[in-house]
Amino acid sequence: xxxxxxxxxxxxxxxxxxxxxxxxxxxxxxxxxxxxxxxxxxxxxxxxxxxxxxxxxxxxxxxxxxxxxxxxxxxxxxxxxxxxxxxxxxxxxxxxxxxxxxxxxxxxxxxxxxxxxxxxxxxxxxxxxxxxxxxxxxxxxxxxxxxxxxxxxxxxxxxxxxxxxxxxxxxxxxxxxxxxxxxxxxxxxxxxxxxxxxxxxxxxxxxxxxxxxxxxxxxxxxxxxxxxxxxxxxxxxxxxxxxxxxxxxxxxxxxxxxxxxxxxxxxxxxxxxxxxxxxxxxxxxxxxxxxxxxxxxxxxxxxxxxxxxxxxxxxxxxxxxxxxxxxxxxxxxxxxxxxxxxxxxxxxxxxxxxxxxxxxxxxxxxxxxxxxxxxxxxxxxxxxxxxxxxxxxx
Numbered sequence: 366x367x368x369x370x371x372x373x374x375x376x377x378x379x380x381x382x383x384x385x386x387x388x389x390x391x392x393x394x395x396x397x398x399x400x401x402x403x404x405x406x407x408x409x410x411x412x413x414x415x416x417x418x419x420x421x422x423x424x425x426x427x428x429x430x431x432x433x434x435x436x437x438x439x440x441x442x443x444x445x446x447x448x449x450x451x452x453x454x455x456x457x458x459x460x461x462x463x464x465x466x467x468x469x470x471x472x473x474x475x476x477x478x479x480x481x482x483x484x485x486x487x488x489x490x491x492x493x494x495x496x497x498x499x500x501x502x503x504x505x506x507x508x509x510x511x512x513x514x515x516x517x518x519x520x521x522x523x524x525x526x527x528x529x530x531x532x533x534x535x536x537x538x539x540x541x542x543x544x545x546x547x548x549x550x551x552x553x554x555x556x557x558x559x560x561x562x563x564x565x566x567x568x569x570x571x572x573x574x575x576x577x578x579x580x581x582x583x584x585x586x587x588x589x590x591x592x593x594x595x596x597x598x599x600x601x602x603x604x605x606x607x608x609x610x611x612x613x614x615x616x617x618x619x620x621x622x623x624x625x626x627x628x629x630x631x632x633x634x635x636x637x638x639x640x641x642x643x644x645x646x647x648x649x650x651x652x653x654x655x656x657x658x659x660x661x662x663x664x665x666x667x668x669x670x671x672x673x674x675x676x677x678x679x680x681x682x683x684x685x686x687x688x689x690x691x692x693x694x695x696x697x698x699x700x701x702x703x704x705x706x707x708x709x710x711x712x713x714x715x716x717x718x719x720x721x722x723x724x725x726x727x728x729x730x731x732x733x734x735x736x737x738x739x740x741x742x743x744x745x746x747x748x749x750x751x752x753x754x755x756x757x758x759x
Contacts (some may be wrong), residue, residue: 379654406652406691412641415611415631418553419649421689422561422617422624426730427554428649428689430669434536436550437630440613441478441501442607443543445559446524447510451494452567454513462491468504475503475542477607481584482508495579501604502587503542510541517541520634527554545609553628560602560615560626574601591639592616596646602626609693612638618646625649652692658700658723658731659686662738665721666702670741673710679738680704681717686733690725699724702735712741 379470409429410418416432427433454460465487473484480502482488488508496505514520517540524538535552543549551559565572577594578587590601598618605613612632618625627645634640659665664679690698704719712718719735 390721410644411646412629412644413632413637414629414641415647416553417627417629417641418557419645420554420557420626420628420647421653421655422564422626423655423687424689424731425558425561427557428625428644428653428753430554433554433628434535434552436537436552438545438549438607439543439551439556439612439630440607440610441503441543442556442603442605442613443538443541443549444497444501444506444613444627445556445563445603445615446527446538447506447520447541448497448570449559449563449567450520450523451490451497451509451528452563452570455490455570456567460490460513461496462489464490464512466490466493466508468508469511471517472504472507472511475507475543477503477542478716479503480505480586481582492581495573495576496581496586498573498603499576499588500577501589502586503544506542528559531558533558534714543605543607543610545607553630556615556630557626560589560617560628562667563602564617564624564626566731571601574603589635590614590616591635592642595639596643597648605640606635614638614642616642616646618650620650623650624653652693653689654692655687655689656695657685657687658698659721661685665735666736668704668708668718670708670710670712672744673712673741674744678708678712678741680735681738682721682733683715685735686723687729688723688725688729694725697726704735708741710741711743712737714738714740 416435416437418427418433419429420427468482468484468486468488470484478501480496480500482504493505493509496502510517510520514523520541521538528536533555536555537548537550539546540547575593576588578585589604596619598617599616601617602615611629612635616627625646627642629638629641631639659682661682661684663681665681667677667679670678701722708718714737716737717734718737721733721735723731724731
């Protein structure tokens, strides 16, 4: 066979191969099985509080809310952010639990709840942390803020910076302990985000929020969160009260592997805030469930890659996917997988190449990037020529 005939045969083979590949779809949309009728969820209970939110911890889905984005006085719930930054300092080895912190006059003279530390004394950071969490001591809180940032105003700057990083758009702090101030505000939604971050980023330290009491200087100090005694599934988080903010409470409970966070702001009494939190938790657990739908780093599809050393690449999600849906409606979940066009090498592992959309009852409950689970190297010159022709013919 002469060179001209050989070239003609090669071109013919390329054209046949390209036409075959051109038929391959880029959109992969598995059709759901028969979808049952979606259960109707009743409205959340009417509770005695000005604003509230119920959030699933794992997915961040809001299950119920009222005035959840309105900035209000957070009172001592402010101390959740102080705790977050103190735990950050311990994690980064900028503070030790056994380190003795000097109590300044500013801390000693603080108003409201107190841990009864004395000016000029040295108190272990661990004691101050328990005083801040259990007794809601303003003196302990200010002492920790001064130790971490040098001064309380400098610490407040760190608080506002961290609030911005967490996406707390309705929040501005003016002090570390929750005292009334003209622009010291947060929303129920923002405080749920903060509670979620605290549990996620500091799971070992979070256990302190379930302490019922602690003793310092022969003074027994009780946790003011009454839900710790009423409901064994509740393990935190923080109370708050001032005359202007009224009674506030951020709660979290863990039942059968599902964690919920509730925030109530502006209740008239201690009983009101606890009753509201309990009712909202029960509502969330009664009508919703959180399910694991997909494991991270598990192949979901294997699309074609062009101009590569490998013909296909495994694609999936980087992390486990959990969704919160109406209880008993797991059969109504739909998964839609969409690629962002044709894949061309080189592709590093972890490259976003599409999106997984999950719906329940017609509502989108999660949208997660699809990523390559392995790297694909660029092919040689012949691979590039062949695939260029295939792509041109599509």
